[in-house]
Amino acid sequence: MGPFTCIVLLSFLCGTIVTKERKILQFGQCELSGISFRELRDYFGEIKETVQTQDNRTDVILLKESVLLGIPVSESCCLLRHLLRFYIESVFKATSNLLRRKTSPLANTFVRIKTTLRQCLDSNIAAIKAVGEMDILFAWMRDINN
Amino acid sequence: MATRFGTFLLGSLVPLLVSGALLPAPQNITILSTNMKHFLVWSPLTVPGEAVKYSIEFQGEYERDYANDSWIPIGECTDISATQCDITEDISATVPYNLRVRAAQGTEVSRWATLNGLFNRVTTSLIPPMLTVMADGYHLLVELEHLGPAFEFLVLYWRKGQENQVYEKVVRDSNTTVHLETMEAGAEYCVKAQTYVEAINRSSNFSQVQCVKAADSKTFSVIFAPIFFIAFVVAVFILFLLAWKTCQVCQYSCCPNEGLPDTLKLTESPAGIINYRGEEAEKCDMSVHVQPPDELLRFWIHDAL
Structure with missing residues (x-):
């Protein structure tokens, strides 16, 4: 049921950006145009009911609004890119064949947005950063069990 | 291979x-x-x-x-x-x-x-939108073709001869007639529009310019003069009726239609009044009938029973 929980959270993703009803969206240093939230809401509306009735893990929340709002604007571009990548590479793949046609509009729009957010850190810099910060990961793994 | x-x-x-x-x-x-x-x-x-x-x-x-x-x-x-x-x-x-x-x-x-x-x-080919420009009295109205929820319209309008002062209006719902401006009497206004699709961030070319003339003040008076005249006549009639009714009320309360006693009717000389014998007795004297007390008592008892 994991993927369904994720798709439910799409409502949040659409919901927060909706307030910026402008022609050009700004995520840190990334600019985004040609995105219609009306369209995204319609596409999500198509699958919302089916997906939410299948979601019985109400105790798990993947995207917390307060956490997303706490992200600095300068990092919003990369965050969005990584979230979209997660949806594209993991979430949509796990949806059933029956929903494939209905999730296609969202999946393709996500691909389109992701490719537009190019100004995010290039993968080399990100890899160096990730390796350099591995000690934080180890500390967390150790501490969470204590 | x-x-x-x-x-x-x-x-x-x-x-x-x-x-x-x-x-x-x-x-x-x-x-x-x-x-x-x-x-x-x-x-x-x-x-x-x-x-x-x-x-x-x-x-x-x-x-x-x-x-x-x-x-x-x-x-x-x-x-x-x-x-x-x-x-x-x-x-x-x-x-x-x-x-x-x-x-x-x-x-x-x-x-x-x-x-x-x-x-x-x-x-996709974006075709300039079809629009109908209308003048309803002094109101400049435009009707846009319905192209679905993905379309917005940018409407530009100006007074003919004042092309440097162009106004714009963004219309999102093309289902209704849009009011653009209250026009000046007799002036000609022109309108053109283009569509915009947010999802592809593209606009169509502008449509052909369409102009309409606002109702002339002369035309205006020709249409409205008879109405004004009738309203004026009705108003005068009502005023007259009101005045007449008020006079009647005043006359009734201040100057009741009752004959004056002869004594108040002034004649040429005071002597005339003294000598005047028009009325033998006062009207009130004639109507007063004094009853003896025992008879009055009998009436009371009769009433009480």
């Missing part, structure tokens, strides 16, 4: 072996796309026998690059006998789409024929 030949052999023979068919694949597959409405069109197959049915599948960038190069059938465009189908609903993102068509006759199936090149809806 050998592998390539093998693939070619498989690619060309497998469909033949599977279906045993020689049914040719549809040809000349193109997309007609106007105002964000997309149609896939192909040439009809002319083969003898049963009617030929066609089916369509599509593939967006997501299906191509992230979902194992898969294709999604379009239910509404499956086993149809027409040689075109509305694919608007599935061309739903601004990414390159691929489309393919297959013909079927009975149990025979052709191989898939794919669109020549990918289609991105950003290339």
Whole structure:
């Protein structure tokens, strides 16, 4: 049921950006145009009911609004890119064949947005950063069990 | 080289072996796309026998690059006998789409024929919008054609001769008539509009300029003068009626219509009044009838019983 929980959270993703009803969206240093939230809401509306009735893990929340709002604007571009990548590479793949046609509009729009957010850190810099910060990961793994 | 030949052999023979068919694949597959409405069109197959049915599948960038190069059938465009189908609903993102068509006759199936090149809806032809400009009295109104929720309209309008002062209005809901401006009497106003589609961040060209003239003050008076005249006559009549009614009320309360006693009627000289014997007795004297007390008592007792 994991993927369904994720798709439910799409409502949040659409919901927060909706307030910026402008022609050009700004995520840190990334600019985004040609995105219609009306369209995204319609596409999500198509699958919302089916997906939410299948979601019985109400105790798990993947995207917390307060956490997303706490992200600095300068990092919003990369965050969005990584979230979209997660949806594209993991979430949509796990949806059933029956929903494939209905999730296609969202999946393709996500691909389109992701490719537009190019100004995010290039993968080399990100890899160096990730390796350099591995000690934080180890500390967390150790501490969470204590 | 050998592998390539093998693939070619498989690619060309497998469909033949599977279906045993020689049914040719549809040809000349193109997309007609106007105002964000997309149609896939192909040439009809002319083969003898049963009617030929066609089916369509599509593939967006997501299906191509992230979902194992898969294709999604379009239910509404499956086993149809027409040689075109509305694919608007599935061309739903601004990414390159691929489309393919297959013909079927009975149990025979052709191989898939794919669109020549990918289609991105950003290339749709945006036609300048149709608009009707109207003058309703002094109101400048515009009616825009309905193109669906994806469309917004940018309407520009100005007073003829004042082209340097152009006003603009963004219309999102084209279902209603839009009020643009209250015009000056007798002036001519011009309007043009273009469509804007947010999803592809593109605008159409501007429509032809349409001008209308505001109602003239002269025309205005010709239309409204009789109405004003009638209203004036009615108002005067009501005023007159009110004044007359008020006078009547005043006259009744201040100057009641009762004859004056003769004594108040002044004659030429005071002596005349003294000598005047018009009335032998006062009116009130005549009407007063004094009853003796015992009779009065009897009346009371009678009343009480």
